[in-house]
Amino acid sequence: xxxxxxxxxxxxxxxxxxxxxxxxxxxxxxxxxxxxxxxxxxxxxxxxxxxxxxxxxxxxxxxxxxxxxxxxxxxxxxxxxxxxxxxxxxxxxxxxxxxxxxxxxxxxxxxxxxxxxxxxxxxxxxxxxxxxxxxxxxxxxxxxxxxxxxxxxxxxxxxxxxxxxxxxxxxxxxxxxxxxxxxxxxxxxxxxxxxxxxxxxxxxxxxxxxxxxxxxxxxxxxxxxxxxxxxxxxxxxxxxxxxxxxxxxxxxxxxxxxxxxxxxxxxxxxxxxxxxxxxxxxxxxxxxxxxxxxxxxxxxxxxxxxxxxxxxxxxxxxxxxxxxxxxxxxxxxxxxxxxxxxxxxxxxxxxxxxxxxxxxxxxxxxxxxxxxxxxxxxxxxxxxxxxxxxxxxxxxxxxxxxxxxxxxxxxxxxxxxxxxxxxxxxxxxxxxxxxxxxxxxxxxxxxxxxxxxxxxxxxxxxxxxxxxxxxxxxxxxxxxxxxxxxxxxxxxxxxxxxxxxxxxxxxxxxxxxxxxxxxxxxxxxxxxxxxxxxxxxxxxxxxxxxxxxxxxxxxxxxxxxxxxxxxxxxxxxxxxxxxxxxxxxxxxxxxxxxxxxxxxxxxxxxxxxxxxxxxxxxxxxxxxxxxxxxxxxxxxxxxxxxxxxxxxxxxxxxxxxxxxxxxxxxxxxxxxxxxxxxxxxxx
Amino acid sequence: xxxxxxxxxxxxxxxxxxxxxxxxxxxxxxxxxxxxxxxxxxxxxxxxxxxxxxxxxxxxxxxxxxxxxxxxxxxxxxxxxxxxxxxxxxxxxxxxxxxxxxxxxxxxxxxxxxxxxxxxxxxxxxxxxxxxxxxxxxxxxxxxxxxxxxxxxxxxxxxxxxxxxxxxxxxxxxxxxxxxxxxxxxxxxxxxxxxxxxxxxxxx
Numbered sequence: 001x002x003x004x005x006x007x008x009x010x011x012x013x014x015x016x017x018x019x020x021x022x023x024x025x026x027x028x029x030x031x032x033x034x035x036x037x038x039x040x041x042x043x044x045x046x047x048x049x050x051x052x053x054x055x056x057x058x059x060x061x062x063x064x065x066x067x068x069x070x071x072x073x074x075x076x077x078x079x080x081x082x083x084x085x086x087x088x089x090x091x092x093x094x095x096x097x098x099x100x101x102x103x104x105x106x107x108x109x110x111x112x113x114x115x116x117x118x119x120x121x122x123x124x125x126x127x128x129x130x131x132x133x134x135x136x137x138x139x140x141x142x143x144x145x146x147x148x149x150x151x152x153x154x155x156x157x158x159x160x161x162x163x164x165x166x167x168x169x170x171x172x173x174x175x176x177x178x179x180x181x182x183x184x185x186x187x188x189x190x191x192x193x194x195x196x197x198x199x200x201x202x203x204x205x206x207x208x209x210x211x212x213x214x215x216x217x218x219x220x221x222x223x224x225x226x227x228x229x230x231x232x233x234x235x236x237x238x239x240x241x242x243x244x245x246x247x248x249x250x251x252x253x254x255x256x257x258x259x260x261x262x263x264x265x266x267x268x269x270x271x272x273x274x275x276x277x278x279x280x281x282x283x284x285x286x287x288x289x290x291x292x293x294x295x296x297x298x299x300x301x302x303x304x305x306x307x308x309x310x311x312x313x314x315x316x317x318x319x320x321x322x323x324x325x326x327x328x329x330x331x332x333x334x335x336x337x338x339x340x341x342x343x344x345x346x347x348x349x350x351x352x353x354x355x356x357x358x359x360x361x362x363x364x365x366x367x368x369x370x371x372x373x374x375x376x377x378x379x380x381x382x383x384x385x386x387x388x389x390x391x392x393x394x395x396x397x398x399x400x401x402x403x404x405x406x407x408x409x410x411x412x413x414x415x416x417x418x419x420x421x422x423x424x425x426x427x428x429x430x431x432x433x434x435x436x437x438x439x440x441x442x443x444x445x446x447x448x449x450x451x452x453x454x455x456x457x458x459x460x461x462x463x464x465x466x467x468x469x470x471x472x473x474x475x476x477x478x479x480x481x482x483x484x485x486x487x488x489x490x491x492x493x494x495x496x497x498x499x500x501x502x503x504x505x506x507x508x509x510x511x512x513x514x515x516x517x518x519x520x521x522x523x524x525x526x527x528x529x530x531x532x533x534x535x536x537x538x539x540x541x542x543x544x545x546x547x548x549x550x551x552x553x554x555x556x557x558x559x560x561x562x563x564x565x566x567x568x569x570x571x572x573x574x575x576x577x578x579x580x581x582x583x584x585x586x587x588x589x590x591x592x593x594x595x596x597x598x599x600x601x602x603x604x605x606x607x608x609x610x611x612x613x614x615x616x617x618x619x620x621x622x623x624x625x626x627x628x629x630x631x632x633x634x635x636x637x638x639x640x641x642x643x644x645x646x647x648x649x650x651x652x653x654x655x656x657x658x659x660x661x662x663x664x665x666x667x668x669x670x671x672x673x674x675x676x677x678x679x680x681x682x683x
Numbered sequence: 684x685x686x687x688x689x690x691x692x693x694x695x696x697x698x699x700x701x702x703x704x705x706x707x708x709x710x711x712x713x714x715x716x717x718x719x720x721x722x723x724x725x726x727x728x729x730x731x732x733x734x735x736x737x738x739x740x741x742x743x744x745x746x747x748x749x750x751x752x753x754x755x756x757x758x759x760x761x762x763x764x765x766x767x768x769x770x771x772x773x774x775x776x777x778x779x780x781x782x783x784x785x786x787x788x789x790x791x792x793x794x795x796x797x798x799x800x801x802x803x804x805x806x807x808x809x810x811x812x813x814x815x816x817x818x819x820x821x822x823x824x825x826x827x828x829x830x831x832x833x834x835x836x837x838x839x840x841x842x843x844x845x846x847x848x849x850x851x852x853x854x855x856x857x858x859x860x861x862x863x864x865x866x867x868x869x870x871x872x873x874x875x876x877x878x879x880x881x882x883x884x885x886x887x
Contacts, residue, residue, distance in 0.1 A: 067820040067821070068820050068880065068881060070845075073845075097882060098811070098882065098884060099815065100883065100885070134845065134847070138881065141782060141783050142745060142783045142881070143881040143882075145747050145846035145847075220707075242709075
């Protein structure tokens, strides 16, 4: 039965669809004019949306259409005293046809217009809004200019918004670019147009970066762009077309956009390390990129050798080489085995990362470090190594390892693996860029980078192994080695401390306490073993084993702290909500509400330099000022609406609610401690 | 020898970078040379017109913006005025085979006759070589080359970027204005404008 209905339905669709596609008449973009409220209040502003749905295969244009095309034009017919603002567009898509760039919408989208109502409008009267919209729609082949005469009947009222209307507008609002509070700068450097955008390094963005210029003529639209994150800024580079006095545009990452304006100035090129990441942007030149990234990885690996986390291990191995002397032993073989250990471990970690990447998981290098269990394991491992270096106990060498390390190979291989695994916490600052490149490059190139990293870590050792002259420069073994070993335990202990801190960041105080407890348990076991070893007792490891296992059992218990628990603004600050604001004001408390976002440099500067300072915190506490924080990082439309209502397009926004006064005071975007202290003392 | 190879590689790199940049000549730059078949199968050489003002018009008869200027007679009027002033008017079709606006020689002849158009020649550029050499992006788009072979204007036909014929009356015709200024020995006051219309249908 079901299939008969299916066949009938399919046939019906065929008959319905066929005439529709045959006539193929417009409008090719269906447009509906929707007001956020049908009962706007006198003197208020109401947002209108052109809810547009392009037909399949057709596209409509952004405010700057690109190489060809036209933006929409609106001609309003409004009651006296009312005025309509400019069209505000959501972030567009790129569409290259025959080498020409088009900035378009191929899926449903909505442009916004702010309509200002006259103060004298009488409640209850009709308020007709009419608009003639001229716009262009095209397929890849043809273009059709279309017209739409739209109207919506409003009635002057109280401005109430229905929930379903609100939800619709919120969804559209989320697609609008967010205004980046800070000013961008651009420079035309020879043939290169370079745009510098302040953007905190800590703020995360996803998707490919692209700069959509609103101002026409500055750049060649169809030319490729290079978007690089370089510390606290984003640099966009693309071939220049001509110099202009100022440029407006939208910097987009995926569907997330930031509206900005740029003035001429000096924009230094991005740093080499940042470039290594960006050059990895998909392009034909990836072989060169891979080569550069490989070299960068080798250099980074060499630098890693002097990091506190690797240096002690390296030194251990160097000591063994010294022990091996010039002729006894096999320094070359040992060096090669160590290298193999390092490189294979790096490749294995890289391979795992690439496998995860292929699986669509959003991971970065040191991904294993985002799991507190891995951190705890490393903490235990590093604590053990530190105690060993400090001389608390000696590592027994199983007979097979002994045999292997008499030829030097097995032991060296294991040391190499250890060095590589332990080195990953240190990769951040040096290797972040090259490894970032590895994440977007084709997998063979990515693996080459991991190999390069391993090679870099192993390089000094390889040199020692192969150049006897260097080895001869090394001091002769002696009692100083034990002292050196003890000294080397210090950076290792520091590494343990750093890991404990990371654990605390990830798993909270409970997790850190658990980790330190586990480390203490393990240390106790190792100490006990050391005592037995000193006495020459048989089975010296017997008491240590259960304690070590107990310490490892802590791995099963440690959990990441809930996300969001980690945003410690100023003491006593609460998340912003209008309900909470109303409640606090009803209680007669002064309220300081601030709106911030991770990608807003000005916000961060104000928070670090003013709001979160001791003096301000104290003043707030003393005068019982309630602090509400609105985090607009993800473009929360509820906050967006609230911000819009205060005549600010974006963050930062600082509001001061004095007890008793109806309207908040909008504070300037650059705060001073004195200003906040004065306000809280009622001055 | 090694030096030579290095220099060669460096030059090749420079050339590879320079070619796409050279694609769109700036105002005052020497207009790129081209040769093309016209609708009658005759070869037209840009250099044949040295000493004369040359207007290039990108054309796609299917484009609504082109239709606006032909159906209203505005394009023909502009062509006739330019030719009467002694200028050469070359209409160029860079539409690729199988795409909107692409025409064979006889089809182009029919179009020109049907519209009573007045170009000095109608050139066929189905591979888009001339179009890309000049960086032509829309139909219509107009370029003016002066008697010395230098580009003096690049952009739209007028300042009303719409498909509405009624807008022609109140528009400033950039082409006639530029030709008039050039004849008077004055610099072109609006040497560049944003071309509007449909995208040129280049081969993919």
